[in-house]
Amino acid sequence: MVDRFELGEDYALKLDADDPLAVFKNRFYPIKGSIYMDGNSLGLMSKDAEETLLRVLNEWKTLGIGGWGKAKIPWISYAEKLGDMEAPLVGASPGEVVVTGGTTVNLHTLVATFYQPEGKRRKILADELNFPSDHYALYAQIKLRGGDPEKDLVIVKSRDGHIMEEDDIIKEMTDEVQLALLPSVWYKSGQLADIERLTKAAHSKGIIIGFDCSHSVGVVPHKFNEWNVDFAFWCNYKYVNGGPGSTGSLYVNRRHWGTRPGLAGWFGNNRSTMFDMVNRFDPEKDASAYEIGTTTMLSTAPIEGSLRVMKEAGIQRIREKSEKITSYLIYLIDEQLTAKPYSYGINTPRNVERRGGHVGVVHKEGWRINQALIARGVIPDFRPPNTIRLAPIPLYVSYHDVWKVAQHLKAVIDTKEYQNYSEDKSTVT
Numbered sequence: 001m002v003d004r005f006e007l008g009e010d011y012a013l014k015l016d017a018d019d020p021l022a023v024f025k026n027r028f029y030p031i032k033g034s035i036y037m038d039g040n041s042l043g044l045m046s047k048d049a050e051e052t053l054l055r056v057l058n059e060w061k062t063l064g065i066g067g068w069g070k071a072k073i074p075w076i077s078y079a080e081k082l083g084d085m086e087a088p089l090v091g092a093s094p095g096e097v098v099v100t101g102g103t104t105v106n107l108h109t110l111v112a113t114f115y116q117p118e119g120k121r122r123k124i125l126a127d128e129l130n131f132p133s134d135h136y137a138l139y140a141q142i143k144l145r146g147g148d149p150e151k152d153l154v155i156v157k158s159r160d161g162h163i164m165e166e167d168d169i170i171k172e173m174t175d176e177v178q179l180a181l182l183p184s185v186w187y188k189s190g191q192l193a194d195i196e197r198l199t200k201a202a203h204s205k206g207i208i209i210g211f212d213c214s215h216s217v218g219v220v221p222h223k224f225n226e227w228n229v230d231f232a233f234w235c236n237y238k239y240v241n242g243g244p245g246s247t248g249s250l251y252v253n254r255r256h257w258g259t260r261p262g263l264a265g266w267f268g269n270n271r272s273t274m275f276d277m278v279n280r281f282d283p284e285k286d287a288s289a290y291e292i293g294t295t296t297m298l299s300t301a302p303i304e305g306s307l308r309v310m311k312e313a314g315i316q317r318i319r320e321k322s323e324k325i326t327s328y329l330i331y332l333i334d335e336q337l338t339a340k341p342y343s344y345g346i347n348t349p350r351n352v353e354r355r356g357g358h359v360g361v362v363h364k365e366g367w368r369i370n371q372a373l374i375a376r377g378v379i380p381d382f383r384p385p386n387t388i389r390l391a392p393i394p395l396y397v398s399y400h401d402v403w404k405v406a407q408h409l410k411a412v413i414d415t416k417e418y419q420n421y422s423e424d425k426s427t428v429t
């Protein structure tokens with residue numbers, strides 16, 4: 001899809017008037033006085049998410065422990081019910097997705113299950129640009145199995161520090177690698193992986209492959225089953241708008257059902273016998289076998305409402321707008337803000353098919369510019385050494401918002417406002 005854009009404010013307003021998703025902005029609570037460009041870190045609260053959370057709170061108030069069996073969606077099966085609601089976002093079938101645990105916890109669960117070092121196949125393949133928590137967890141998993149992470153964790157390097165070349169990853173898929181774990185979208189640059197190609201390459205070498213889809217679920221459609229992905233996990237607090245620290249999700253392809261969970265707990269037990277309280281673990285037959293403990297109802301309930309909004313909007317339409325609005329943002333920067341004195345760059349792939357939902361704007365003064373933008377009411381975030389991440393979330397960011405963000409990027413340089421801020425990077429953004 002090639003769009004031709006124009007620079008004027010009127011044109012931004014015209015794009016909004018033609019936007020089929022514009023109506024969804026009203027379903028979310030805006031942050032007063034701000035343009036929210038950080039929904040790839042923490043999505044905004046929707047009225048629907050608030051409603052389902054309040055319903056569950058009320059169920060707790062009125063039913064007490066009875067909520068496990070008598071709530072509108074009985075809590076005992078809530079993780080699986082929400083998993084089935086979420087499955088279409090990732091191209092999965094019922095039973096393959098559960099809403100459970102947290103992102104890093106689910107990584108541990110799945111790697112503990114599918115990392116089976118044997119003979120000379122002992123290595124885990126990862127890449128240097130994946131989120132640090134994934135690195136820490138993989139390192140720990142190898143150690144738990146008595147391996148040496150310095151040897152057994154193969155980290156593919158980026159050629160330029162921003163982009164991972166899939167050819168370089170595939171080259172490292174040797175017969176010593178047992179498992180590969182990669183992100184679907186790289187969290188700094190917003191590069192979108194070719195999951196199908198990587199999966200095919202891994203399988204051709206007998207390697208199990210899983211994906212951290214934290215930065216793609218809710219903004220990019222997936223076809224896990226068609227692509228034959230082995231397993232995946234993701235955050236629900238980013239593009240799925242499930243709330244701060246909300247419960248994560250995991251996917252296990254049905255051909256792996258029956259693989260004994262590496263980390264077992266009673267919520268992974270056969271539901272019909274779990275209250276028999278016998279000490280021998282009898283795992284469920286589907287992905288719910290990989291649940292561990294009691295469903296964290298209050299951190300899960302907002303996801304129900306969020307998924308309702310996503311279903312109404314449709315993931316294809318969300319992706320279409322995301323492609324267009326990120327292209328528009330890149331256009332505004334390219335056309336007006338790359339030459340001196342602005343000197344902004346973009347580290348996100350220009351090919352929309354290789355781009356997730358955010359745009360990485362680079363500048364040598366990125367940290368101070370980020371602070372100046374926040375003072376002006378733009379909420380981005382910053383990732384070292386110099387990337388300002390801007391996420392025009394299709395459900396609640398308008399083209400006019402993006403136009404205004406470009407004006408702010410320009411103004412903080414014109415006025416030299418950024419020079420008023422400290423270079424100390426000790427605060428969280």
Ligand SMILES: Cc1ncc(COP(=O)(O)O)c(C=O)c1O
Pocket residue numbers: 102103104105131133134183187212214215235248
């Ligand atoms: C790509 C990615 N993976 C993993 C995590 C860690 O998630 P959690 O803190 O929920 O375990 C994050 C958090 O932002 C992330 O962006």
